[in-house]
Amino acid sequence: MSEGRAESLRQQQAALAAELRSAGKTWVEAAEIFRTRFRLNPRVALRAVRGWSQAQAAEEWNRRWPHESKTFKNFSYWEIWPGKSGHSPSHDNLARLAEIYECSVADLLADLPDFRHLDSAARTSLAVSSDSTGGVTSGIIVPGEAETLLHDLLGRHTGIEASVPPTADATGLFHRPEEIDFGKLAQVIVMWMQRIPHSRARRDMLGKLTAALAVAAAAPLAELPGAAEPASAASVPEVSRFDPATLAHCEAMMPHLRKQGDVLGAGSTLPSALAYRRIAEQQARVAPPGAPRDRAVAAYAELTQLAGWLCFNMGNYSAAQRLYDDARAAAHEARAVELVTYVLCTMSHLATWQGKPRVGIDHAVAAASWAEQSDSPYARAYAADVAVRALTADAQAARSQEFLDREYAALQAALAEPGERQSWWYFYDESFYWSTSAQNALKFHGADEVLAATDRALMLRDQGNLHERSFRLLFRAEAFARQQNIGLACRTITEVVELTSVNSSRRIEQRVQELRRGLDPWKRTRGVRELDQAIRAYRSQPAG
Missing domain, CATH: 1.25.40.10 (Tetratricopeptide repeat domain)
Structure with a gap:
């Protein structure tokens, strides 16, 4: 890669900080974004967002309180804490850090354990509040447009069991499921990962969300002529006439189903994809020759490819191959x-x-x-x-x-x-190019080039595609492992394990297992032990 492509991490952070501040973000809001994007704890993020080194932060401290001077080592100890080699700052020092960074003491400690989920009252009520701009006033951070969704799923529907709820209970959630903004939904999932420290609580809530959305995606099938039980392809009724509205609905649902697979996983999406594929197949069979039939066959081809992609991610490669072959033949037929x-x-x-x-x-x-x-x-x-x-x-x-x-x-x-x-x-944009560049660099270049490419890929892409984000993070983890930065490698893999606690695919599982085996020489280190604990905690349910 050229030098122009290998932008340094500090330059990236400086550019991002300037962009966030020009957009009116507070230091705390900007630091929260730094925490997510660069995997920093809050004490490091609040310093990094200002572009200060530890030595520069110490200089700012000493300018204010010269009689109680600190060195960069003090900041280093505070930032490493609660790790073994760190030292906890006193109450007075926390107050002064908060003054320097223009934040609250609580903002400095946002990464420490939170056991509010153990309160029985908290289990039945999950407060979600946002201001008019979609920001947060309290509780979980939620984009404004997703507020209704979360109230429905976690407020009115807190009684939903882990199993799929009845269709009648879910159809009211969305008037038009193709209008669900999966990008914002993915942001909510990422924010839950950060704000709810207990793995079982996270998994339970995400499980309910996944089940309800899977039913909501299939629910419109019940409104099609003659449909009674739309949960599977086998239940789609036979039709004898071409219906342009039905075909249009299949076409409208394809982007929705693709994004659902990216966010909520292949397992929750495949039944609906197969049902819509069956409907498109029937429409192609009864469509009049010419443009209507070509359009119906093309829809069938695309839904068949989508089903193959979902099977691929679920690890069923033989089914994926058969579906891809069928999709290619149909696409050729439709020209x-x-x-x-x-x-x-x-x-x-x-x-x-x-x-x-x-x-x-x-x-x-x-x-x-x-x-x-x-x-x-x-x-x-x-x-x-x-x-x-x-x-x-x-x-x-x-x-x-x-x-x-x-x-x-x-x-x-x-x-x-x-x-x-x-x-x-x-899914295809400049970030995808940089992701492929990272794969190429893993084979032929050094870890620094891999990290530079993945930095670009992650910065250029929002968090809406959890599937792609997970693979990019795993490229970073492999690069860190090659540098023998085992702690960062383990934390990065752990982030993927958390992000995919409900929607993991067999392919992601395979990569996680490969990277974990590569860490065997360091299996007694704290980082690998904590990674193993996370894998056990989040993988108690099989991947879909």
């Missing part, structure tokens, strides 16, 4: 060239993941050929992306770099032509 490209790309990804990079290269080459016929820069960029991953896995350094450059050029062309794009490209 949907760009969709053919996309399906071939996902087939390349599947082959590479299974340890067949040369098969992955074959599919990527075919995808690139169809991409040229599609006139879509996104198709060209993503075809190059999967080629990079296959060539990287096949240890072809020069060719993988060549295709990485091709991807970057196609991506810039896509960004230069803003406008409507096919819904399946929703």
Whole structure:
């Protein structure tokens, strides 16, 4: 990578701090964002957001209280605490730190244990309050638009059991489930991870949320002609006439289902995806020849690819392959060239993941050929992306770099032509390019280049896609492990384990297990022991 791409962490932090302050964020609000993005404890975050080193913070202290001077070592001890090598600051020192950082003492201690969940009254009432701008006045931080959702699920519906609730209880949650903002929902999940320290409480609440949303996604199927029990593909009734409104509903639900899979996991999404696929298949069978039938077959192809993707993430690779083959054939039948490209790309990804990079290269080459016929820069960029991953896995350094450059050029062309794009490209942006660059760097370059690439990937992408965010964090963890920074590696893996406590996929599980095995030489260290505890706590339920 060029030097221009390897932006230092301090430069990134300075740029972000300036952006947040110019947007009117308080030091405390900005530090909270630093905590999430850079995995800092609150004492470090409140210093880092000002751009101070520990020595500079000590200078600020000594300017105010010269008769009780401190050195950078004092700040280091306070920031490491409650770790073994840290020292707890006294009440007076905490008050002075709060004065320096213009915060409350509580803000400095936000990472310490909180046992309010043990109060029986707290178990039945979870206060959620926000101001008109979506900020927080108390309780859990929640984006304003998600407030109604949380009141419904955790207030009015606190009696929901871990099993899926009856459809009648969930259909009232959303008038149009395709309008659920999964990006904001993902933010809520991340914030819960930070604010609710007890793993079982987090898992229980997220389990209820997942179950209710899965039912809400399937509920509109009950309104389709003749539908009675829409929970599975097998229950979708036979139809004898083409209904454009039904087909339009299937098309509208596809982006929703993709994002649901990214946030809540493949297991909760696959039943609905299969049901909609069955409806699209029936519409294709009865549609009149010409444009209506091509449209219905294309919808069937896309839903089939989506079902294959969900099976892939669940670790059912043979089912994924069968569905991908079916999706490719249907996309060809519909003459949907760009969709053919996309399906071939996902087939390349599947082959590479299974340890067949040369098969992955074959599919990527075919995808690139169809991409040229599609006139879509996104198709060209993503075809190059999967080629990079296959060539990287096949240890072809020069060719993988060549295709990485091709991807970057196609991506810039896509960004230069803003406008409507096919819904399946929703996940692909510049952050995805940097994520693939990190994979390439793991194979051919040093840990510093991996970290620089993942920094860019994580900063350019919001937290809405928990699936992609988890993989990017695991790239960082591997880089930290290579630097033998075992503590950071373990904390980063733990973050992934927490984020995916309900929606984990077999592929994420596989990567976590691989990285954990690589840490065996340090299994007696505190960091690895704490990671093992987190894995046991959060993986008491099987991945979906």
